[in-house]
Amino acid sequence: MEEFRLTSVALKEVGVFDDVRIDFPASVTTEPRTKAEIHLFTGPNGCGKSTLLYALAEIFDKPLFGAGLIRKRFRSADSSVAFSADGWWGQYGALFRAAGPSIETEFGTAQAWINNANRSWYFALSTSALPKAFGSGGASVPLASVKDFQESFQPTASLGAIRIPFAAFAYSGQRTLTDVQVGAIQQIANSPFENALSFDATVRPGVLVQWIANNRAQAALARSDGEEEVAATYDRTLGKISQLLKDVCDLDIEFRLRRSPIAVVASINGSVIPFDTLPDGLKSIISWVADLTIRIESVPWTEDRDMFEQNIILFLDEIDVHLHPAWQRRILPAIQKMLPNAQIFVSTHSPFVVASVDDAWVYRLPEKGKQEGRLIEPIPSGAGKSYRLILEEVFGIDQEFDVDTEALFDQFYVERDAFLTSKNAARLLISAQSLVEKSEEVRVIVETELRQASRRTGIEVRLA
Template sequence: MPQPYRVEALALHQVGVFDDVSIDFKPIASAERDADKAEIHLFTGPNGCGKSTLLYALAEIFNGYQGDSLILSRFRSSDSYVDFLFREQAGKYGVRYSNLVSPSSNRYGDFLIAKYEPTNGRYFGYGKKNFEENGLRLWRQCTDISTPYNLHPMTRFKYAAFAYSGQRTLRDTKISAIQQITATPFEAALSFDGSVRPQILLQWIANNRTQSALAKADGDNQAAQVYDQALNRITTLIRDICDLELEFRLERSPLAVTVRVNGDTIHFDSLPDGLKSIISWVADLSLRLEAIPWQEQRDVFSQPIILLLDEVDIHLHPKWQRRILPAIQTLLPNAQIFVSTHSPFVVGSVEDAWVYRLPEPGQGNGIIEGVQSGAGKSYRLILNEVFGIDDEFDIETEALFDEFYRLRDRFMKDQQGLEVLLETAGKLAARGEEAALIVNRELRQIARVTGQELSLA
């Protein structure tokens, strides 16, 4: 069964490159789906097709126009709006309120206006049914930057939402003391590029290492394991993705957080970009999950969350691109994850996922259908089906093949141009073993059909 806290549909009207487009986010229907894996939705397509716009629209469902709204800057007119369906409840937000009444309705059902700002016309509406109990209103109230996240000491959260980009934001930051982190776990949680907070992240690592050491000194190994758990999960994840052994360390003099990579101590500024990117958002997510007062007491990585990842493959070696989503899918079994990517290695890495190929800019209308990913597809097939790329070689080699096939067709028709055909075939064969095999196969086929002896010099 899919986790109950999930976005089920999204529709954009006059937003970014989209005139009017809608997407249904179905759970994976396969009966063989592993119940202990996250539900993943992948957005692919050319530059400018709206991948980030969709992620920003999803983030705004939970962000509630706090501060600078990423999606608001992509609204094209006062008629721009976004409809959504979350937990079987309809919702809508936009920039003009005059045509709406409360309660109102959209393509997904009825909703109430929950927030309206007359000075700039922004509005947000959600869930006419069980408006107070459905969870989203509590989430938006408690995470609003203008109010404390713990409106009441007994406030507990059923789910949470987070958004990250693939930027390598982690850096060396001075740790002046071991001190309590006072920032809320919801601060900038949906800002993508600004979600990772280097100072807080290193302070959290320092605090966990200190508390673990104090617990061990007191002989409380069970408490020490609790403090070590989140960091150990991160290092296990890195080992699964990158084949690297990591250890987070707290140096005493001067006080600083460092990381050991395969036994070598490295400062964060000197980490490879891909490794820095993964540690940045995974560790930040971990500290937020650990700090949230959850309603249900369980492993924090198993809590229901909505996770948005923009260009998760940036800075990563293809080998790491193939491994990152399967590792995250297992780490966060009750997550609904939305990912934008340009990488066929990412698309081909997960068996249970939905893939949405977004149309070229200017063609973003109608319903965008998702197709199920599946094991056994070659990267050649993924490039063709998902990314629309038919080429197998570099641009110059592909141009030579085009010329070769043109000359082949001419020769097969009127037996003219043999010398030029063989000259082009020779140029192709000189480009590499694979090209030579293709050319020789084609020449043998021509020889069989025409009865002429053909061979390269």
């Protein structure tokens, strides 16, 4: 079974990036796949983490390019994003400068699929990725056909023979879940591709609540008709979400349809809680995980298999932003297990996220103007490493305490070095006393340093 996956991207004059290339190595996990492939983007504020996600998401968005998130970050007529996948490649950008329909990209020759000179944008693809009729032969459906299909797909229309082998979705760590009135149990007419790559607007609270109501009502109707297997199918879908929430939050969460008045509520460890009053972190997780479930359930997939095992490309922009560190440690392993055939790209500031997954890749994006070389190399993720080591290796932070305490330590070490030469302990003891008032942990470090200084000088130095 051939899976779609991105292999490289190159950005020129886009956001903070002058000229950068990133290659995405495959997961080293042997078949069969049991965990999603994960790529983590880290770095200081303003280093381009979100820009990079927007650039990747635009590859899969509907073909009305021109008002997307990434276009706002184009800096000139030469701004471009080149990309490659297994077996094909392409490029999009501000201005198509080639004399004919062909353009030489970072990864090979591509043909202009969309070239709007009036609006100054283009999208070029290799021949194998250009549109072709569905069912016209060949082993795979090309990217351009999938993008075109997203524009016209309607869930309520007859699906016919049209199926797609992969789909992409993007979310940010927002908290959008709210109480929405359920007017009736009715079919959802929204396309699974509606704002699917918008990040901030991907989650649709009204659709989410309606979908839960439909799911619970259909399960109940199936049971009343004696169709227990059908009812169990509906239970399994919501059960996947509940299990993920259990894995991440260690909470027993069920979604229920209340009869009078009709409303969707959450039961958390046996207590019914309205959506509006859920903790922000829980709102965030439920919002995007449930929305993703709704979407992948509605996609007409080529492969006849469990919907959570479909070939998904997922972009997550700082989904850890509202989460307690304990939940940050668990969110990616849970998603990695839930979507075993997905390729997931994540931006994060959290060492707990970076340290939470094994068999993943981390890309440390430098501050603007401090990039060394054009290629940003991946490093193995941090599962099995201490948080202290992750902070130093990945985030470039070797300090262990708050800023004020670190400043006091800096002054203490200056006075210690001066004492080793002058043998006058007065200033060293004043500095040491200021430090030990911070905490017992700090006192242990200071007393150890004083004992070492005493041994080296032969002069006993001790706190009062």
